[in-house]
Amino acid sequence: MPINITMPALSPTMTEGTLAKWLKSEGDTVESGDVIAEIETDKATMEVEAVDEGILGKILVNEGSENVPVNDVIAVLLEDGESADDIGDVSASTKAPPSSAPSSENVSDTVDVPNVDNKPQSVPSKDVNVKTVDRVFASPLARRIAKDAGIDLSSVNGSGPHGRVVKADVEKAKASPQKAPAQVPVQGYDDPDVKTNVFGMAYKEIPNNNIRKVVAKRLSESKQEVPHFYLTVECILDELLAARKDINDKANGEFKLSVNDFIIKAAAMALKAYPSANVSWTDDAIQQYLKADISVAVSTPTGLITPIIKAAEDKGLRGISTEMKDLAGRAREGKLKPEEFQGGSFSISNLGMFGVKEFAAIVNPPQGCILAIGAGEQRPVVINGAVEIKTVMNCTLSVDHRCVDGAVGAEYLQIFKRYIENPVSMLV
DSSP: OOEEEEOOOOSTTOSEEEEEEESSOTTOEEOTTOEEEEEEOSSOEEEEEOSSOEEEEEEOSOTTEEEEETTOEEEEEEOTTOOGGGOOSOOOOOBOOOOSSOOTTOOEEOOOOOOGGGOOOOOOOTTSOGGGSSEEOBOHHHHHHHHHHTOOGGGSOOOSGGGOBOHHHHHHHHHSOOOOOOOOOOTTOOOTTOEEOTTOOEEOOOOOOHHHHHHHHHHHHHHHHSOEEEEEEEEEOHHHHHHHHHHHHHHTTSOOOOHHHHHHHHHHHHHHHOGGGSEEEOSSOEEEOSSOOEEEOEEETTEEEOOEETTGGGSOHHHHHHHHHHHHHHHHTTOOOGGGTSOOSEEEEEOGGGTOOOOOOOOOTTBSEEEEEEEEEEEEEEETTEEEEEEEEEEEEEEETTTSOHHHHHHHHHHHHHHHHSGGGGGO
């Protein structure tokens, strides 16, 4: 019998996702293990592999459909000897992406009205002109043909029940070329995508993906609900820079350590030495972690993500460096596994490479601390009554005051500072 392919839960917290792309088409043969689709979760775009084999008989959720609930049927797989006639009444509840075609009525292109558990559908009555409401009703096949042909469904007269657009309507529209709606560019700009707001300011819209939406929600909640406070120390980097140069020179190109690798190691070693800062807040208890799982903020084209160096206190600088390069590369490609970016006990955000002298990061719940790293720069420093020029780096610790007191944060920073200024101590 036909096999339903459902929206998978790609992470423990995932409740819905965006069907970014189908890699198989209706009628294609599917083998177990084949990648059939790409799903965009709240943190990454991930590939979905087929569990069963057969023929992809029907796609129920179009590419680009947003907010598809986990376990909703997205396609139907036919077994050997079965045909499309064997597919029963299967539907899925989705929110399709808005139509890109401009329209004065702001008509959007949505999927069919769902009919879950064979309940009666809510459809326009016969005396309602479908084109005057904010949705266009069309069969999946008609929708796909229209998309491939670049036809605006809102301009097609439907001959199906209640004005529903069917395949024949789209084929007829293909035979009669449509005149594209006129797009009037903003004065002074040739790009028709440029708009103006009520103040006459020109702009372009950049749609928010799931990653940015979730990050925005979590950071807003953090600033509103977590009582932040901030502590800053200055770390002298000269010995660390000298040690880094010496290690890299002797590596003969086999690997290359960054300052950030030393920072990750120092942060983890300080947590091992002072576990009172390696904590999270819950209403029932403070959770004190036994390992230093360091989340490192990485900027990607789709937003911020924090891959994790797990048990970093137990790893050498070379191992941290290799793992961090791999995680950061796959993070930018959207190929991290959920367990590689979910969790973590402590975060680091480093903007020093951009020349930022000092900043305060927002705590990443449920973690209790995040360490913001500024740029190393040469400054006059008084040492034993004499002024010397040293390379100094500002480090600001943002903490959740519910689980980390001021003295705890200050003590942690002193230990972190000692490791940074005496890097050899991290190796023993």
